[in-house]
Amino acid sequence: MLPRGLIVALALLAGVHSALAHGIAGNRFFPGTLTFDDPAVADEAIVPNFSSSKHPDGGGNVVDNRFHWAFIRLLTPTLEVGIDSGWIRRNWGASPRSGFDVTNLAVKGLAYRNDLHEILVSAGLSWGIGHSGAQGVGANASDLLQPGIFFGKGFG
Secondary structure (H helix, E strand, O other): OOOHHHHHHHHHHHOOOOOOOOOEEOOEEOOOOOOOOOOOOOOEEEEEEEEEEEEEEOOEEEEEEEEEEEEEEEEEOOEEEEEEEEEEEEEOOOOOEEEEOOOEEEEEEEEEEEOOOOEEEEEEEEEEOOOOOOHHHOOOOOOEEEEEEEEEEOOO
């Protein structure tokens, strides 16, 4: 009998198709980075994405260790929907806390593409679902709508 985890992994891999580069306009490739999203729409799975950051808070330094994940699926060749969240371990020295980050639902559409001039422009909207995160790590705020414009221009 196959282990349960292996069966789940095989089932997930059965739906995988070939990976293609996305964010291409003309000869220009627009990569996504850890700090901001690329202007392209595509099928993506980001699991896990670990980050650690140190910032001041309440007279001392706080270290946030985060495991972030996101799943993004194309509905049409120019429209994607996605969901993302994560796990935070916040260290305030003597009182570390951990819990889930806010869950976000997003939609992004490719608004303009010009291969000759290597330009991509997309528009998106993200909804941070209110009270979906852990209160102990400060991720239990009200609903939040975040519009976004994503722009990429090649100079080649």
